[in-house]
Amino acid sequence: LAKTTQPISMDSYEGQEVNITCSHNNIxxxxxxxxxxxxxxxxPRFIIQGYKTKVTNEVASLFIPADRKSSTLSLPRVSLSDTAVYYCLVGLNSxxxxxxxxxxxxxxxxxxx
Amino acid sequence: DVKVTQSSRYLVKRTGEKVFLECVQDMDHENMFWYRQDPGLGLRLIYFSYDVKMKEKGDIPEGYSVSREKKERFSLILESASTNQTSMYLCASTLTGGRTEAFFGQGTRLTVV
Structure with a gap:
């Protein structure tokens, strides 16, 4: 199973860029x-999805290194309305x-x- | 627009009652899921189904059963409701495959008294 690990919480000021990293060693x-x-x-609602390298949409960017064992969600210039819980998910076929x-x-x- | 609709937004049941939570999706998705969400515990998978009449246990199936007689409908059943099943229940659906997003219903807040 591709278990994911993320920080439990993060604080940021309005207008800053926020990066949330997720590790998934067994992807x-x-x-x-x-x-x-x-x-x-x-x-929950979908934000972004990727397989490798970088993906960007109107909401966020997703950075995935070559080994794919981690990923980073980047939210540019956050506002108060971005206060939420963010989940990293790695689907698996059972x-x-x-x-x-x-x-x-x-x-x-x-x-x- | 994809829609996942849960039959009730709020529900209050008595201990020992049989409870049915219904979920319907309109996008012909193969996969459907039931989660419960409790403070500090995130979303925990109860059961999922990848086809009509097919089901698989998730991480916390005890005390629950499911039914999927039609592709668009996935029911969660609490055979004998207990107070520790008081929770927010969320249904989701997806297409099959790696590149897919899950669509969630609005949730049912169940209180067992």
Whole structure:
């Protein structure tokens, strides 16, 4: 199983860039790395996904080194509305066509005015 | 828009009752998941299903069962509700494959009294 490890919490001031790193030493060859954001009393929502190198969208960037044993979610110029829990997820195939999604405890990001 | 709809937003049940939590998705996704979320514990996978009538145990299946008679519907069943099953329950669905994102329902906050 590709277990993930992230910091439990982070604080940042508004306007700063925030980098959240996730380690996943046992990632499988065909696994993608996906990040989700969750606000209180809501289900998680997809932010970004990548396989290797760098991926960027309108919300964030995802940096993945060549060995793929870690990944870093980068949020540019955070605002108060970015206060949320961020989950790093590495999907895995458990055989017979099934696809298991296991979340860790996530990183609680608090943005300070 | 992909929609994952959970039948209830809030639910209060008595100890010993049989409880059904329903989840429906409209995007023809193969995989469906049930999680529970408790403070400080993140999202924990209860059961998942990769096809009609197929199911696999997640990390905390004890006290729960599931049913998937139709592709779009995945039900979580608490055979005899207990107070330690008071929690937020989240349903999700995905397509099969590494490059996919999970879509979540709005959650059901279940209180067992």
């Amino acid at each position: 499988a060859t065909n696994d993608y790395i996906t990040w989700y954001q969750q606000f209180p009393s809501q289900g 055989g017979a066509g099934s696809y298991q999604l296991t979340f860790g405890k996530g990183t609680k990001l608090s943005v300070i005015p």
